[in-house]
Amino acid sequence: MTVFSKTMPVLNKLIANKDGNFGILTAILIPVTIATAGVALEMTNAMQTKAGLQSAVDAATLAAATAFMHENENLSPEQASKKAQEFITDEVSKLLAPDATDEQKKKQKEELMKSSSVTAKVDESVSGKNFQITANMSYGMQLNPLISLISSKTVTIGVTSTAVSSINKGSPLSMYLVLDRSGSMSFKTDTIDKSKSSCANYTESNWGQSESKVTSSPCYINKIASLKTAVSYLVDTLNKADYSYVKNGSPESKLVRTGAIGYSDTTYSAQAVNWGTTKANDYVKAIPAYPTGGTNAYTALNNAYTALRKSTATEATAHKGNGSTSFERYIVFMTDGEMSSTTIDTNVRTMCQTIKNDGIKIFSVAFMAPTKGKSLLQTCASSAENYYAPENMEEIVEAFGEIARKMNDETSRLTN
Structure with missing residues (x-):
């Protein structure tokens, strides 16, 4: 018997064994x-x-x-x-x-x-x-x-x-600016004016003193100057989106009509609604560099409402004359403070609701405003997207630019 024949049975047994x-x-x-x-x-x-x-x-x-x-x-x-x-x-x-x-x-x-x-x-x-x-x-x-x-x-x-x-270039609209020009609008922001070495830097603590006593360096841009820059940006944005706009034209636009009024606790004359943006912008530019007074927006808002409400046919007739059978109505309401009394605050809230009930859209801007001022303007805005609370010059300029873009029916959307 060979070695191979002896080992085969062992291998077969090992293979057949399933243990392990x-x-x-x-x-x-x-x-x-x-x-x-x-x-x-x-x-x-x-x-x-x-x-x-x-x-x-x-x-x-x-x-x-x-x-x-x-x-x-x-x-x-x-x-x-x-x-x-x-x-x-x-x-x-x-x-x-x-x-x-x-x-x-x-x-x-x-x-x-x-x-x-x-x-x-x-x-x-x-x-x-x-x-x-x-x-x-x-x-x-x-x-x-x-x-x-x-x-x-x-x-x-x-x-x-x-x-x-x-x-959408060429959205017919009528807009009224209702802007705070009270004393606190003379206060400085935190943006330095590099064009001046020094200027009157007013704050709440030194307000009322003569300009010479509060002049210091560096010079900070104050709130009213920031507002003027913001309004200029708003009208420039509107003009760029208006295919009918003609600089120095007569009329300047066939689609956009604007008016403006400033307020403190005094009633100021308004800039009536006109074609284009130049007159409203010039009105804002003419507001004093250091305004004074308290804060009462009721009369100014009522003025804007009277000009734009449905029962006043002036705007509808003007737009129809240029071929627009429908148009949007807007009020831009801005303040940097709170109303001078609780009664005024209540009256302004009521007026805002009346305006919105008439179909006029309100954009509200609480510029470096206290809590009560922000609360008021949040209530007045037509929606949360129409409310802005800028805390410096750069933010108020951007806010006014965004307002203009929304007026022009600009939209951004994902398509994927």
Whole structure:
């Protein structure tokens, strides 16, 4: 008998023996099971990451479409696309890692710039303009090292977002500015006037003193000067969006009519509603550099209401004469304080409700105002989106610009 013939029965017996198979199979399957579970977990993480990336890119693209509508209208499509890409990647980087260090954010932004593409497109006609931004962005998500045994080390997550900002040029409207010119509007803001070395810097504590006693350096722009700048920005924005606007024309516009009135605790003469924006803007520019007086907006609001209400046919007749059978009516109500008494506050609230009941839309601006002033203007605004509470010159200018854009029926929306 050979050695081979002697060993065969032993081998057959060993193969037939199933003792210990469970242990062997378990040893083989445990890593596979763990890896499979890990893949499932990582896929869940990937889906969550993609949802977060999509949300971040959507928000950034929408913001870019809105901003670029006005700030980059003279750029070529290539220039606008490059600038939009920088803007979007910066915003996405902030949204994805709000607590990251500056160095980490910089590195992430560089990676996003490499893996993203942004295109900008402008479609413009006589009646309107569309600014479209499309962003494609991918993100390489690192996987658990164990997953690399059965999969790759990273998974690429890609998202696409398209946003369009539209403005309807030539929206017929009548607008009345109701603006605070009380003593507190003489108080300084925190914005330095670099054109002057010194000036009268009034505050609540030194109000009433002569200009010579409160003159100091640096010179700070006061509230009334900030308001004048904001109104100029508002009318410039309206003019740019008005295809019928003709500077120094007669009429200056065939679509936009504006009026204005300033108030303290004294009733001032108003600038009646006229075609265009120049007369209303000139009226505001003529308000004294250091106004005085208390705060009572009731008469001024009533004046604006009387001019714009439905039962006063003047505005409807004027617009109809230029071919507009319908138009929007707006009041921009601004104060930096609170009414001089509780009775006046109550009367103003009642007047605001009367105005809104008539279909007139109110934009309210509480400029560096105290709590009671903010409460009043929140109540007066036609909606939460129509209420603004700027705390410095830059914010009030932006608020008035946004008001003008809303009047012009500008919209921004995602299309993906």
